[in-house]
Amino acid sequence: MRSKLYAVFTGILCFCVVVACEIPQSVSVKGHPGVYLNLGSPFGSDNTLVDKFLNVDGLKDQLGGNNSTSRIYTYRGDINATGDDGVQTYLISFPLIPEFTVPSPYDAPIDIPLRDDKGSKFSGTIPNLALHEITNFLGGVSFDSVPAYLYVAGMTSGTMTLSYTISKQTTTLLSDAGIDGTNNFITTAFVEKGKNVKTWVDPLPADPTTDLNVAFNANSPVTLGFEIDGTVKTGASVKVDLVIKLPLKFSVPLKDKNNISQEVTFKNKAGINTTYVKLNLDALPKGDEDLFGRKGGSDKKEDDDDIFEQLDFVTILVNNIENTAIDNLFLGIQQKNQTISLNNNPDADYEIEFDDLELKPPFNPGFLVLVEKANNSIIIKPQADGTESKFDFKLALEAQADLNIQL
Numbered sequence: 001m002r003s004k005l006y007a008v009f010t011g012i013l014c015f016c017v018v019v020a021c022e023i024p025q026s027v028s029v030k031g032h033p034g035v036y037l038n039l040g041s042p043f044g045s046d047n048t049l050v051d052k053f054l055n056v057d058g059l060k061d062q063l064g065g066n067n068s069t070s071r072i073y074t075y076r077g078d079i080n081a082t083g084d085d086g087v088q089t090y091l092i093s094f095p096l097i098p099e100f101t102v103p104s105p106y107d108a109p110i111d112i113p114l115r116d117d118k119g120s121k122f123s124g125t126i127p128n129l130a131l132h133e134i135t136n137f138l139g140g141v142s143f144d145s146v147p148a149y150l151y152v153a154g155m156t157s158g159t160m161t162l163s164y165t166i167s168k169q170t171t172t173l174l175s176d177a178g179i180d181g182t183n184n185f186i187t188t189a190f191v192e193k194g195k196n197v198k199t200w201v202d203p204l205p206a207d208p209t210t211d212l213n214v215a216f217n218a219n220s221p222v223t224l225g226f227e228i229d230g231t232v233k234t235g236a237s238v239k240v241d242l243v244i245k246l247p248l249k250f251s252v253p254l255k256d257k258n259n260i261s262q263e264v265t266f267k268n269k270a271g272i273n274t275t276y277v278k279l280n281l282d283a284l285p286k287g288d289e290d291l292f293g294r295k296g297g298s299d300k301k302e303d304d305d306d307i308f309e310q311l312d313f314v315t316i317l318v319n320n321i322e323n324t325a326i327d328n329l330f331l332g333i334q335q336k337n338q339t340i341s342l343n344n345n346p347d348a349d350y351e352i353e354f355d356d357l358e359l360k361p362p363f364n365p366g367f368l369v370l371v372e373k374a375n376n377s378i379i380i381k382p383q384a385d386g387t388e389s390k391f392d393f394k395l396a397l398e399a400q401a402d403l404n405i406q407l
Contacts, residue, residue: 034400041392049325049391053134053248054383056198059090062130069126070094071192073200074383075245088325088380088389090246091200093190096226097122097240102154104235111156111231114238123227126242131216134248139279139369140257141250141378142217147208149245152179153189154238158230160185164215165223173210179230184209190241204245212244219257248380252277252371263373266332266339276330276339276370284369290362310401311359317396318350325380325389334366342369342393 052058056072063070075091102112116122135141150160162174177183184207193200215222224242232238254277255261268274294309318331318340329342333352340350354363371378383389 034398037397037399039395039397041394048137050389053137054088054325054380054389056090062133063092064126064128073193073198075204076199076201076382077203086379086381088248088382090248091204092244092246093192094126094224094242094244095240096124096242097228097238099189099237099239102232102234102236102238106234109233109235111233114155114158114228114230114232121227121229122240124225126224127221129216129222129224131246132219132221135217135250136219137281138250138378139252139281141252141279143213143246144249144251144377145247146212146216147204147245148210148212149184149186149204149243150179150209151186151188151190151239151241151243152228153187153240154236155179155187155230155232156236158228160229161225161227162210163225164212165225166215166218167220170225171215173212173215176229179228189237189239190243204243208245250378252279252376252378254373254376256280264332264334264368264370266330266370267337268339269341274339275373276332276368277373277376278332278368278370281369284367289364291364292361294361294363312356312400314354314359314363314400315398316352316354316365317398318352318393319348319396320392320394321345321348322390322392324387325391326378327381328371328375329378330370330372331393332366332368332370334368335363336365339370344390 050058052061056074059072060066060068060070063072071093073091075089077091078087078089114122131143135143150162152158152160158179159176160174160179161172161176163170163172165171174183177185179185179187181187184205186205186209212224215224226242228240252262254263262278262280264276264278265273266276292311316333321342321344323329323342323344327343330339331342332339335354335358336352338352352365354365381389
């Protein structure tokens with residue numbers, strides 16, 4: 001930012017010198033040049049939340065990309081079951097044992113051990129599940145719940161072990177769990193929709209087999225592992241699937257991984273002190289360094305011909321708030337103890353002014369994205385059919401210098 005502003009101010013000075021009839025040995029420049037600089041979007045030029053996480057194709061990259069055996073649907077089953085369709089939700093299916101028919105060399109069906117083509121128990125892994133990317137993008141939030149359902153068809157009896165591995169540390173979710181209704185296994189086949197179908201409207205069972213929220217709240221990729229043992233009847237059709245319901249509903253932690261409180265107090269729109277919890281978004285300027293790269297105190301240079309030492313005022317502009325994805329977010333400006341609602345408002349045009357006293361280095365407005373502690377969650381709203389969610393806003397800077405420089 002410093003280099004951009006310096007170039008603009010320097011251009012103004014050069015113009016002043018060039019228009020003079022003679023080039024003197026020294027030039028005294030006085031005035032109040034101003035500049036408007038569009039800082040763009042703090043989330044980049046692309047709509048990252050939508051491109052990576054709010055569409056089926058983008059989400060597949062977090063599930064192993066083209067190498068994944070998964071199918072992903074936008075899930076709308078809850079509205080049919082309970083009328084609750086207030087959360088963007090996905091259904092993700094992984095075939096653990098693709099459908100096959102057990103050979104039947106006998107006149108009557110008999111029970112035989114379930115084995116793969118090498119004569120071993122069915123086992124395998126689902127690697128590189130990187131759903132931590134969305135929790136990191138949203139500033140270190142956590143999935144509330146990730147229900148998982150195990151559909152097992154064609155087995156007469158058996159057990160399953162399900163685990164997850166993170167950074168070489170393995171945790172067991174199900175240990176030789178009996179494949180029956182008492183452990184919430186679904187003993188019917190999971191039937192995929194047609195290849196061109198991207199929305200799942202049938203309700204899932206009320207009770208999942210297990211929950212994967214602890215696994216997917218890790219800060220690194222996850223590998224799921226499974227082993228299936230049991231018996232099947234000759235001639236039976238066998239199929240086993242893992243089905244994950246992924247609601248984009250998140251909790252905002254009150255402390256970070258270093259046990260440091262994330263709670264801050266700001267005055268709300270009505271001027272009442274309100275407790276918020278901050279999201280650690282990488283996109284916003286952070287730290288205590290001066291926004292213009294100036295050095296204050298003993299580190300300050302003596303040659304105060306530096307344009308940035310002559311700043312008279314700065315105005316931060318916040319506008320074009322396009323947010324149809326997440327309600328109840330706020331932009332906090334720590335230096336002003338002020339918050340701005342980030343609810344969808346494309347016509348909004350907020351101005352936050354800083355005078356020369358407030359601009360003494362180190363000047364850093366202290367931008368934070370916040371949620372109210374009383375409503376300590378983030379819910380991604382469902383996308384309407386045929387529309388694309390947006391989550392973006394623009395920052396701009398307007399500055400004026402009080403120049404008195406000898407060149």
